[in-house]
Amino acid sequence: MAEYRPETTILGLGDAFYDAVEAARFPQHVVRFRNDRAAASVGLDGLSDEAWIDHFGRFTPLPGSLPQPLALRYHGHQFRTYNPDLGDGRGFLFAQVRDDRGRLMDLGTKGSGTTPYSRFGDGRLTLKGAVREILATEMLEALGVTTSRTFSVIETGEALTRNDEPSPTRAAVLVRLNHSHIRYGSFQRHAFHQDRESLAKLVDYCLAHLAPEASGPTPVAALIDHAVKGAARLAAQYMAAGFVHGVLNTDNINITGESFDYGPWRFAPAWDAGFTAAYFDHAGLYAFGRQAEALQWNLFQLGGALRLIAETDELKGPLEAFPQRYRAALSDAMLGRLGVKRLGSAEDEALVAAIQTALVATQMDPDRFFFDWRGGVRRGASVADHHYSHDAFSEFLRLVPDFATSAPSHDYWADADPCTMLIDEVESLWAPIAERDDWAPLHAKIAAIRRMGEAHREP
Structure with missing residues (x-):
């Protein structure tokens, strides 16, 4: 078990970056989910249920961490339209801790009440929304996607009215464990206000506490390079998992490249580039096959914000490297899920292309494909055998023996x-x-x- 190591690092940024707020008072507190596996990584799994409710339902400060919740300030592009009226509207940063890898982690909330940025919302979360976030984060973590983890869900005894589900409906407050809640939109806000000093301060904070391994000729170059690597990795992991986030706005992408904030997510039933998760995404902007494009576009908005304190040449190289890094990350993610070792860039990309060609042509379930071929060798009969005899799989069947490894041993x-x-x-x-x-x-x-x-x- 990790040692509990509280932090208050965010306070060093100053109050230009957040507003101190109070949590809502809820009529009841029923623990519906406590992630003791995640809690163990930050030394909090030993809490009793009573203490758990006290900290993650009533939001009594954790010892040594933040003395009061902080609603973070940010702007963002929402479906590519800039919105300067954003910020934590139904959540806040509750605490900071170190995990068992020494990383600075945030405990942030969803459904914890109104803030100065609630924009006429009630600041609440439906219990169904909390359950959906549990399922998204658990599934993505299992599939190797860099994701936040749902730390706690407590039902609060309130009845909520929502237009997109039967109402009144039950309410909950959720706590997530994240490697940072600093978003691309956090930088955009300071650029919007032409606040060079705060923008530079945020860059330094991220490099010191969230990306100490980042390197480059200048601080801004190092940070944008780090962001490009993270975004390329995340886009590739989404594809290999067959996952559609649904709302890849710049306020929903954090500087560490860790996926978080799950609303209308879906797993794709087939390899369909046009498959969307959000019913309101009429143009398919964030469709399954356009997620890499969306994340690259977001990176350019981050670069545009950083342009206030940097020269174009500092940003150009890392931003232009995104396609190459995405292709390499896609090979890592796809062959990683397949359970085979990479041979080399050209060979790897050829196998990835063959997989995608076959899945598109047959429209078979991607989960079934990866399950059947884990280790590169299909084991026994499968309900998908009629797909594997399809001509579209011929190139995959020709290439995969060169990648094959021993069959996995887990009883799954x-x-x-x-x-x-x-x-x-x-x-x-x-x-x-x-x-x-x-x-x-x-x-x-x-x-x-x-x-x-x-x-x-x-x-």
Whole structure:
């Protein structure tokens, strides 16, 4: 178990970056999910349920950490339209701690009440929204995506009215564990106000506390290079996981390249570039196959903000390197999920291209494909055999023997079917909670997801 190591690092930035706020007072506190695995990584798994509620439901400060919650200030592009009226509107930064890797981590909230940035919202989160975030983060973590972790969900006893689900509906407050809540929009806000001093201060903060390994000829060059690497990695991981975030606005992308804030997410049932997660994404801006494009566009907005304190040449090289870094990251992610070692850039990219060609042509379930071919060698009969005999798989079948490794040993790989998380199952897991307060199916699914994660972490 990690030692509890509280921090207050964010306070060094000063009050130009946040507003001190108070948490909402809730009529009840029922622990619905406590992530003791995540808590162990920051030395908090030994808390009693009573102490857990006190800190993550009533938001009594953690010893030695922030004395009061902070609503962070930021702007952002929302579906490529700039919005200067953003900021933490139903959440705040509650605490900072060090994890078992020595990284500075944030405990941030969702549904914790109104702030100066709530914009007529009620500052609350539906219980269903909290359950969906649990499922997204657990599944992505298991599949090797760099993601925040859902740390705590506490039902609060309030009834909420929402236009996009049956109302009144139950409410919850969620705490997530993140490697930073500093967003691209955090930089955009200071650039918007022409505040060079605060912008430079934020760059220095990120390099000192969030990206100490970053390097470059200047601080800004080092930070943008770090951001490009993180964004390329994240876009590739989304693709390999078959995941669509749904709302890749600049206020939803953090400087560490860690995915977070899950609203209308979906896992794609087939390799369909046009598959979208958000019903309001009418133009498919954040569709499955456009996520790398979206993250690259966001990087250019970050670069535009940093241009206030940097020369164009400091930004140009890292930004132009995104396509190359994305291709390399895609090979890492796709072959990593396939469970084979990389051979070299050209060979790797050829196999990745063959996989995508076959999945597009057959429209088979990507989860089934990776499950069947883990280690590069299909084991036994599969319900997808008719797909593998398709001509579209000929190039993959020709190339994959060069990459094949020994078959994995975890008993998960002997299951009849892969562990998946399509929208129908999300609804089926919510139904027993809504109808009879039965949480057993959800907890069983979390256990199954974590078992899959163990199998994927096999050497």
